[in-house]
Amino acid sequence: MGEKKEVILSGIRPTGRLHYGNYFGAIRHFLRLQETDARCFYFIADYHALTTISEPENVFEETINMLRTYVACGLDPNRAIIYRQSDLPCTAELALLLGMITNIGHLERGTTYKDKLSKLQEDPKAEGNPLSYGLLGYPVLMAADILIVRADQVPVGDDQRQHVEMAIDIAQKFNHRFGETLHIPRAVGRDALRLPGLDGAEKMGKSEHNTLDLLDDRETVLKKIRAVETSTDPLPLHSDSDDPDVVIPQMPAGVGVLYRLLHLLAPEEVYRDFLGKYRRREKFYGMLKNTLAEHVSQFNAPIIERYNDPANSREFVLAFLRENARRVTPIALETVEACREAMGIGHSLYRA
Numbered sequence: 001m002g003e004k005k006e007v008i009l010s011g012i013r014p015t016g017r018l019h020y021g022n023y024f025g026a027i028r029h030f031l032r033l034q035e036t037d038a039r040c041f042y043f044i045a046d047y048h049a050l051t052t053i054s055e056p057e058n059v060f061e062e063t064i065n066m067l068r069t070y071v072a073c074g075l076d077p078n079r080a081i082i083y084r085q086s087d088l089p090c091t092a093e094l095a096l097l098l099g100m101i102t103n104i105g106h107l108e109r110g111t112t113y114k115d116k117l118s119k120l121q122e123d124p125k126a127e128g129n130p131l132s133y134g135l136l137g138y139p140v141l142m143a144a145d146i147l148i149v150r151a152d153q154v155p156v157g158d159d160q161r162q163h164v165e166m167a168i169d170i171a172q173k174f175n176h177r178f179g180e181t182l183h184i185p186r187a188v189g190r191d192a193l194r195l196p197g198l199d200g201a202e203k204m205g206k207s208e209h210n211t212l213d214l215l216d217d218r219e220t221v222l223k224k225i226r227a228v229e230t231s232t233d234p235l236p237l238h239s240d241s242d243d244p245d246v247v248i249p250q251m252p253a254g255v256g257v258l259y260r261l262l263h264l265l266a267p268e269e270v271y272r273d274f275l276g277k278y279r280r281r282e283k284f285y286g287m288l289k290n291t292l293a294e295h296v297s298q299f300n301a302p303i304i305e306r307y308n309d310p311a312n313s314r315e316f317v318l319a320f321l322r323e324n325a326r327r328v329t330p331i332a333l334e335t336v337e338a339c340r341e342a343m344g345i346g347h348s349l350y351r352a
């Protein structure tokens with residue numbers, strides 16, 4: 001038992017360009033875990049993208065570009081199994097099976113669903129997709145993604161914590177009813193990150209138009225950072241701590257985003273230095289923005305370069321997608337077959 005490798009699984013929706021929330025909430029951990037002897041599965045959640053995407057022709061292109069960004073960040077399709085969710089269609093079969101034991105009430109408490117519901121109640125004509133069965137069932141599909149490869153750990157940002165908990169609940173319920181079949185993953189740690197948006201919203205999100213993108217060039221970075229709202233007077237900090245989780249929530253929202261990014265991207269002493277300026281209420285926001293923009297550009301210049309490397313081509317991505325779909329399929333089918341058996345319908349008669 002002790003020899004079983006730790007299994008890691010995480011996915012990102014191809015709904016736009018990767019941003020710093022995706023990087024520090026998820027990809028940074030993918031890179032760290034890829035260096036261990038864990039078995040890593042990193043996928044592009046193209047089925048999940050369909051709950052919000054309205055332009056069909058974009059999904060495939062977004063998927064390819066996102067995979068090129070994965071590679072540019074340092075993810076390695078030889079060390080991690082990097083695949084496309086829809087190339088593992090038995091995930092949908094597992095989601096169907098899990099759906100049979102999932103209470104609607106449980107799904108109606110999902111934050112993504114509740115947010116969409118309240119947006120539609122505010123503005124019934126809001127653009128975008130309807131309040132769909134697919135959106136309500138999103139956590140069931142996500143449970144299938146996680147459970148199908150028998151994941152131990154799911155490195156995601158804080159916004160996805162609840163969905164991982166739902167996956168754990170669904171798996172426990174399945175095992176309780178049908179016997180020990182599914183492997184139960186661990187819950188997401190309390191230290192998971194939630195990076196705010198450049199507009200000061202509590203979350204930066206691909207679909208929120210408030211992102212600093214990983215592939216933004218120097219000029220765009222500077223423009224976006226300069227536009228962050230910092231006209232409110234600094235609020236006093238009620239703590240001597242340097243801990244960003246303690247002090248940043250006490251700052252005005254826009255300023256807080258800048259400090260959060262500075263803490264993630266600049267050396268610790270630069271962050272501390274600017275925290276001191278904040279405490280002394282010096283006039284420094286212009287300097288803070290320029291310094292931050294410089295650190296962002298230093299950080300992402302090599303990523304942009306690798307993204308544009310001719311070797312990081314569409315053909316390269318398509319080749320490893322095919323190969324990795326072949327690697328993950330037998331692992332996933334084993335779980336689906338076990339669930340079929342446990343639920344009493346028995347093994348598929350056409351699969352080998």
Ligand code: ATP
Pocket residue numbers: 010011012013014015021022023024025026155156157158159160193194195196203204205206207208
């Ligand atoms: P969308 O708005 O289309 O849902 P998104 O930016 O929320 O896009 P996802 O594809 O839903 O990105 O999530 C990919 C990963 O990035 C998940 O692990 C998620 O928790 C993480 N993530 C997304 N936004 C943030 C954020 N602001 N801070 C930390 N982690 C984040």
Ligand code: MG
Pocket residue numbers: 205
């Ligand atoms: Mg999201």
